[in-house]
Amino acid sequence: MLAKTLIFTAEIAESAEKGKGFGSFEFLISARSAISAVSIFSEGISLISKLDIEKAYLAIHDQVFRTPLVYSQKLSQLCGCQTLFKLENLQMTGSFKERGALNKLLSLSVSDRARGVIAASAGNHAQAVAYHCQRLRLRAKIIMPQGTPLIKVLSTQNYGAEVLLHGSTVDDASDLALEVSEKEGLVFIHPFRDPVVIAGQGTIGKELLQEDLAKGVDAVVCPLGGGGLISGIALYLKEAIPAIKIIGVQASNCPSMKQSLAEGRPVHLPSASSLADGITIKRVEPLNFSLVQKYVDEVLTADEDQIANAILLLLEMEKIVTEGAGAIPLAAILNRKSEFAGKKVISIISGGNIDVNILGRIITRGLAAAGRVAQFTLRIRDLPGSLLAVLEIVKKMQINILDIMHHRLESPAPFGFVDVSLTLETKGHAHIEEIKQKLNEAGYPPQICLPM
Incomplete structure (x- = not known):
């Protein structure tokens, strides 16, 4: 760590001498002041304290909604741990950012x-x-x-x-x-x-400690983008309960903070996109890096299918509408069940501002990831009754058909045959395998079996 710190110090100094400053600092630092600037990394920021969060709470508590902490019996059974959610999606503007x-x-x-x-x-x-x-x-x-x-x-x-x-x-x-x-x-x-902004976000941590449901909590899992939310929460909770685990989750498409921690310095990743667009931050700032490095125990990642599945589960099981960033803690817990088994875990549902124009696509993607929607492409004879024979198989299995498509113009099928795609409502990955087997036995081997 010391070696990485010295390298970073030297780079600040070199950058300053060239008149460039460093990253997005809003001031130019001289080579002489580079050593003091790097104390951010070695001492963990003295710009914000637990007292600042206490003051922030007094300032804002009667002007923002005190969001509920709720226990989910269904998702606790699915995750194998006591699963609770802090519902910041219920703020007036739909996210924790108000604080x-x-x-x-x-x-x-x-x-x-x-x-x-x-x-x-x-x-x-x-x-x-x-x-x-x-x-x-x-x-x-x-x-x-x-x-x-x-x-x-x-x-x-x-x-x-x-x-x-x-x-x-x-x-x-x-x-x-x-x-x-x-x-x-x-x-x-x-x-x-901004330390003042971080202190505001940290009031979530104070509210958690005031909840009876939070007593005995083992871990708090939080979306992690720029790091403002998790920095404030982690600082407050770690000062109050040193043994508590604070875990951040990033989209695997843009794990900027995770990579920064691995390298021991803030990094700047190429542009990326994700369902969790609210935490797709490519440039890590020194202030947030320092706080995460000091107070956060681990940073996990979740991929797009896992995020979509978490959005779907929250919507279907708990009637919680959340954006991708808000669902990513649940995605991580489901992906790492063994690490959370038997523990009491709070997930921060950071926001619910999901674009309704893409919600349908996300739900479909989540259904596909859970094996509840699948598409089968079959090659059948181009004769009357051929499609009916396939549909009879589907009917006998009591499967709902969502869509049927003939691929006549673009199909590579030889003369006398045609490719047909069936989009079916399935009951899981095992059910998909059962359907494939039945079609194979009937002489209609699916050439493609893809989620939507």
Whole structure:
């Protein structure tokens, strides 16, 4: 660790001498100050403490919703551990982001409030800042990527914020937000690289310790993107209960913090996409890296099918509507059952702002991952009654047919044959294998058996 720290120190110094600064620090540091800057990594940030979170709670507790902690009997049985959920998706704007945004806004001086604020976000942070600026009668300007779903743009505008669309990523939007902040004198509200914002998110940890259901908890599993949420929660809980395990979960498509921890320094990954778009953060910030390194015990990952399956399970079993980031803790628990077996585990459902235009596709993907929807492509003779014979097999097995498609124009089938795809409602992976066997026995071997 010391060697990696010294390497990082040298790189800060080299960067400073070239006049580049480092990463997204908002100030230039000299080579002489590089050693003090690296104390962030070796001492674990003195910019935020448990007391800061206590103060944040006093400031915001009567202006945000105290979300419930609920126990799930069904998912506890499925996961093999006591499974509880902290439902931050029930906040007014649908995510935990309100806590940090409000704490930051309340901390501003009278003169800063008069200037107004600016933020960059593709969704949750934007809506949180806009909503509480409206409540506090502050001017808000939000920069969002051009590909942001229309519903999120409209929601942010409906809270009274001025919205500008720029670039293809949140990083692009952030770059413009910093420029506009300097030009117009607006206060920039960063979604996670800010001790005051982190303290606000940490109030979730305080609320957890006030819950009778949380007594005896062994682990808290939290979505991990930029690290603002898990940093605040982990700091508070670790100070109160040192033995508690804090586990972060990232999308396997963009494991920026996990890779940073492995390398002992913040990294910057290429662009990536995920169902858990709220935590697809490619650039790790030094402040958050330090806190995660100090307080978080382990970082896991979940792939797209696992995330989709978790969204589906929460919706179907507990009637909880969650976005990908909110479902990712459950995805990780299901993927690592042996590690959580018999323990009491709290998952943070960080938000529920899922785009309804893609919810259907996510549900279908989740059904496929669970083996509850499958597509079979068969080659049959191009004669009257051939398809009926196949459908009779399906009927005898009492399987519901969701879709039938003839592949006439694009099919590679030889003359006299045609390929047909059947999309079936199945009862699990074992059931899919049973269907394949029956079709094989009837002389219709499926050439392809793919989830949707």
